[in-house]
Amino acid sequence: MAGVLEKRNKILSLMRRLTLDEGSFTIADIAHQMDIPRSTAQDWINRLIEDECIVISSPGKGREATRYIARTALPQTICKRIFSTCDGDLVEIYHECMSSGCAAFCKHHHGRAGGVLTDVRRDGTLLREMGRIGSVDAAVGISPLPAVGVVAIRQEGDQIVQTIRSFGGPAYSLTEMMSRAEGVLSVETHRNGTIVEGDVYTKALRRLLIGIDDTDSREDGATFALAYALLQRLGRCEGVMPISHKVAMLYPGISEKTAGNSCSLIELAAGEDAISGIIKQAVAFVAGESASPEWGIAIRTGLAEQEGLRAFGEQARQERVTIGDAEALAQETGIHLIGGRGVIGALAAVSLQGCSDEILLNPDHPFNP
Incomplete structure (x- = not known):
């Protein structure tokens, strides 16, 4: 069904373009530009006439071919x-x-x-x-x-x-x-x-959250850029739907921070059977592109709210959090942590999913998700 819809959309798009550019079109025009047999083009024209998508503008006479026009020049879809x-x-x-x-x-x-x-x-x-x-x-x-x-x-x-x-x-x-x-x-x-x-x-599909942090050094890299690049890369995989890329600011009083102490979150949707491969790609990409050996990833699947996640995100906005705290919560919630110190911020990014931009970008903003 999806293949038929795609073919229909391409042919109808061509018909609308020819109507706008040339005023009308023939069976031969469609067959030539779509590289399909004339009989197939005729079948599509008959079908689209029945669907009231196109109409005959001038009936054929003798050697003069019948000409058609698309009914509307409105956009195919918004x-x-x-x-x-x-x-x-x-x-x-x-x-x-x-x-x-x-x-x-x-x-x-x-x-x-x-x-x-x-x-x-x-x-x-x-x-x-x-x-x-x-x-x-x-x-x-x-x-x-x-x-x-x-x-x-x-x-x-x-x-x-x-x-x-x-x-x-x-x-x-x-x-x-x-x-x-x-x-x-x-x-x-x-x-x-x-x-x-x-x-x-x-x-x-299944929703997949990937939190990322500590991929940069004081001299090189930026976690937000690496996270966005990862989303773009994964989004090109068959069956994967990119959803969003977010940046969150955490407690600024961390001496190890490279700049403002921000972390990143990407969201995507994919089939259950594709998730393990996506995780492997994500880990390999972050490990290969990070400028810091302390990079960390947190991975969560599903939609249901999990107890303790929001509280962890709020804590990470207000004070120092330890790797032990992150690992304990990850074990309770089934979230996968991979990497070094960056798993703290990565888990915080996952925990803050769905919060407003004001909360994500201002640790002093009241926490009312």
């Missing part, structure tokens, strides 16, 4: 990526938008609708929505009602299915755009009057 991670019945859905305005719109309306979502946050153009497996009814429609909401989440084998109920612009996004987002396997929609409801299928 939805860049949609994917999900799960941990038992806990699910986090990620929707990266090409527009910060649209991301803000969805955050506002999804949050108001409630439904099965327990927390809705926006980080730039990335919408992060936490919820649980189940269904909760939510009314959508004309203001003052919200325009869109997630009313159900279920798991089918290795897939997460979110059911979205929408009205107006969000209904257009659901029917015309979401299927084109990276990470979406398929979208099935049905209309009931002015309300459109659809099931969006994505892989059930």
Whole structure:
């Protein structure tokens, strides 16, 4: 299904470009530019006519070929990526938008609708929505009602299915755009009057947190840069979805610090069977690129909150913490620590995941995550 959607998107994109640039196109144009047989191009044109994506602009006469145009020059999609991670019945859905305005719109309306979502946050153009497996009814429609909401989440084998109920612009996004987002396997929609409801299928991935610290020296390197480079590297692996890169400032009164005593966190999503390989790559990369022998990594998988983690992060913002403290907490929570003294800051980075920028960047800011 994913391969068919990708092919459809490429052909439809070409048709829209030809409509804008040339005014119309023929079967031969599509066959030539897509490097496919004319019969295959004809099949796609017939299918897209049935889907009301293209129309005949001038019927063929004699040797003159039939010409077609795309119905709209609107962007194919503003939805860049949609994917999900799960941990038992806990699910986090990620929707990266090409527009910060649209991301803000969805955050506002999804949050108001409630439904099965327990927390809705926006980080730039990335919408992060936490919820649980189940269904909760939510009314959508004309203001003052919200325009869109997630009313159900279920798991089918290795897939997460979110059911979205929408009205107006969000209904257009659901029917015309979401299927084109990276990470979406398929979208099935049905209309009931002015309300459109659809099931969006994505892989059930696992969230992986990697905290990193003490990779630099006083003369060379920067942990934030190394962490970001690692996220970029891992993000190029098949099936891996980068989520975020964060920097956190810890207690500044540490004599061993190289500068301001900051640590870094990267988040990504991947299939369960890929995680061990990702960890090996991360360790090898950090060990090879670090300017300090004291580099450290902390690795956590899953979504569920773990007792003691937040308290450790708060402590690391306020005072010196020992390796023994970090190792004891890691053993209790199942977090993997690898490396030297840097495991302290690495674990602190993991423990502060989800905190606001004010908390992450100012150790004196009240700790109210």
